[in-house]
Amino acid sequence: MILGALVPDADEARRLLDEELSKHIYVEARPNLAERIVGDLLRAIGRLLDGLGAFGPGPGTVVLLLGAGIVVVLAVILSRPRANARGTRPEPGVFTGDVRRSAAEHRSRAAARAADRQWNEAIAELLRAIIRSAEERVLVDEQPGRTASEAAVQLGGVFPALAADVSWLAELFNETHYGRGTASDHQYRRAAEVDARLSALRPARGPAAESPAAPR
Incomplete structure (x- = not known):
């Protein structure tokens, strides 16, 4: 009973996963190979959640949610340095070189x-x-x-x-x-x-x- 109250069903888990994927950190950072692999894993988890739509909360859903959480953490670790690098890269100056011209x-x-x-x-x-x-x-x-x-x-x-x-x-x-x-x-x-x-x-x-x- 407690498990059913705390663990979302497959539809709710799918919604939570979609919300996580829509965050700007995944949208703004252009994926490299590792990020594309993580994205494929997230989509595979999403398809599994779709397949569990007919079932209520249970141990299988818990395992999938834990797996999704681990993959999301990995995606954040991979994506954040690229997003931060893009956001902090300074705009170069207009004048270049050591020669000052009129x-x-x-x-x-x-x-x-x-x-x-x-x-x-x-x-x-x-x-x-x-x-x-x-x-x-x-x-x-x-x-x-x-x-x-x-x-x-x-x-x-x-x-x-x-x-x-x-x-x-x-x-x-x-x-x-x-x-x-x-x-x-x-x-x-x-x-x-x-x-x-x-x-x-x-x-x-x-x-x-x-x-x-x-x-x-």
């Missing part, structure tokens, strides 16, 4: 890459030119290791009218420079237009936005 130099490099139809590299150089230009205008501080996402937030605060364009460019940089995205000539022309507009635009705040003192 905004004009980055624009020249962008034009050269565009002439060779190397759109990904041209986009990267344009974003670097935009950030360096803001540093040269003393609108943002020089920040070694600044990421594209950080630059988008900082520049968006200085140029709110173009915040959406800067955010788009930062996302494009991440997709094409660190991901598997491929930029196009159209996107390069849009990025060049953003650079030109930022260069001509009066910032909303910062030293360049302050009115000069009236002559005495």
Whole structure:
């Protein structure tokens, strides 16, 4: 009697197993070979539970639940390091190498890459030119290791009218420079237009936005 009250029947055990499998730790972590084996074991246990649907609680269900618990623990151990590694991996900085180039130099490099139809590299150089230009205008501080996402937030605060364009460019940089995205000539022309507009635009705040003192 006590056993029947504490041990769920096959349908309830199946529901509990499905809930465990739906947790984000299994969804987010891309399975490797060991994880796929664990997943196969979990599915096999689920099929066994389906087969016990006609029976009530009993020792067989208890054994299956214990086995499922052991497999779930193994799955957590295998999956958690991969999920944690993905969540804590830092976004690389926009500037690389030891050579510090001016905004004009980055624009020249962008034009050269565009002439060779190397759109990904041209986009990267344009974003670097935009950030360096803001540093040269003393609108943002020089920040070694600044990421594209950080630059988008900082520049968006200085140029709110173009915040959406800067955010788009930062996302494009991440997709094409660190991901598997491929930029196009159209996107390069849009990025060049953003650079030109930022260069001509009066910032909303910062030293360049302050009115000069009236002559005495």
